[in-house]
Amino acid sequence: MNIVYQPFALKEMWKAQKRIRSIVEETPLVYSDALSRRLNKQVYLKLEQTHPTGSFKIRGAANKLLSLSESDRKKGVTTFSTGNHGISVAYVAEQLGMTCVVCLSDRVPKEKLNRLKRLGARVEIVGQNQDDAEAYCYQLAKEEGLTIVKPFDDADIIAGQGTIGLEIMQQCPDVQHVIIPLSGGGLLSGIGYILKSIDPNIKITGVSPQRSAVMYESLKKGQPIEMKEEHTLADSLLGGIGIDNRYTFPMTKAYMDQGRKVSERSIRDGVLFMLEYHKMAVEGAAGAGVGLLLEEKEKCDDPVIIVISGNNIDHETISELVVEPVR
Numbered sequence: 001m002n003i004v005y006q007p008f009a010l011k012e013m014w015k016a017q018k019r020i021r022s023i024v025e026e027t028p029l030v031y032s033d034a035l036s037r038r039l040n041k042q043v044y045l046k047l048e049q050t051h052p053t054g055s056f057k058i059r060g061a062a063n064k065l066l067s068l069s070e071s072d073r074k075k076g077v078t079t080f081s082t083g084n085h086g087i088s089v090a091y092v093a094e095q096l097g098m099t100c101v102v103c104l105s106d107r108v109p110k111e112k113l114n115r116l117k118r119l120g121a122r123v124e125i126v127g128q129n130q131d132d133a134e135a136y137c138y139q140l141a142k143e144e145g146l147t148i149v150k151p152f153d154d155a156d157i158i159a160g161q162g163t164i165g166l167e168i169m170q171q172c173p174d175v176q177h178v179i180i181p182l183s184g185g186g187l188l189s190g191i192g193y194i195l196k197s198i199d200p201n202i203k204i205t206g207v208s209p210q211r212s213a214v215m216y217e218s219l220k221k222g223q224p225i226e227m228k229e230e231h232t233l234a235d236s237l238l239g240g241i242g243i244d245n246r247y248t249f250p251m252t253k254a255y256m257d258q259g260r261k262v263s264e265r266s267i268r269d270g271v272l273f274m275l276e277y278h279k280m281a282v283e284g285a286a287g288a289g290v291g292l293l294l295e296e297k298e299k300c301d302d303p304v305i306i307v308i309s310g311n312n313i314d315h316e317t318i319s320e321l322v323v324e325p326v327r
């Protein structure tokens with residue numbers, strides 16, 4: 001028997017699935033006629049942008065908040081994410097009637113700030129960068145007894161994201177290959193753990209932007225590293241993996257068959273392909289997987305599934321992209 005790396009019990013996936021059912025709906029898996037024709041393979045899309053928060057991060061957030069003890073729930077939660085994680089934590093907290101404090105720096109755009117406020121979060125503006133906001137988040141957690149909800153390196157978060165893997169097995173039991181956007185690795189760790197446990201032959205590809213491939217470079221070095229990052233269209237894939245990474249580094253190492261880096265050009269092609277052929281607005285992180293497949297036509301096994309991870313893209317960004325035609 002081939003036993004895959006098990007950092008926590010596999011049954012946590014099914015427990016998470018049951019726990020989050022009241023808040024998180026199953027997402028559709030759709031056949032992509034356009035990509036299937038172009039590649040001459042069976043290509044499916046797992047539509048995680050259809051959640052009310054616009055990304056899969058609602059799964060991990062729901063599992064984490066619903067796993068807290070009664071007394072911790074009463075005290076509330078805090079996070080320092082400006083992106084999809086922050087939005088999802090705020091949304092779930094509001095659904096559960098919990099206090100949620102989001103710590104942000106004064107650099108965060110008004111639009112993002114207002115979205116968090118609309119979700120009922122208490123927003124604390126501190127310092128000039130994310131590190132200041134993070135430090136304040138830890139301080140606040142101590143002072144007010146709040147639970148810090150980490151974006152990826154947490155077993156409950158990973159199990160929440162892993163529920164995508166359970167749905168994939170039910171929706172496409174013949175799946176041979178899954179393409180997953182990769183940043184901190186919570187998404188890939190969750191899906192990889194469940195799929196590799198069911199069938200180690202299912203191929204897992206992680207896709208990162210050339211400009212922000214911290215997990216990719218860390219795996220190459222054999223340990224978590226810190227890197228300077230550049231702006232990328234796939235902004236949800238920015239951020240480090242944590243020097244003291246506990247779960248997602250070893251899990252990504254164990255389950256990912258290949259890591260791929262994609263250019264800004266490919267990310268853009270992916271976003272535009274989704275817009276043009278599927279009439280769906282998706283963000284750069286989600287476009288990265290589509291862009292990779294458009295690049296690497298022959299190399300994938302099929303049926304192949306691309307995880308369309310989110311849609312947090314604004315119309316200015318889209319209008320900047322569409323000035324050039326789709327390849």
Ligand SMILES: *Cc1c(COP(=O)(O)O)cnc(C)c1O
Nearest residue numbers: 084183184185186187285309310
């Ligand atoms: C967070 C995020 C990812 C990456 O997930 P990790 O668990 O950090 O690897 C991919 N796509 C979107 C839209 C995200 O918000």
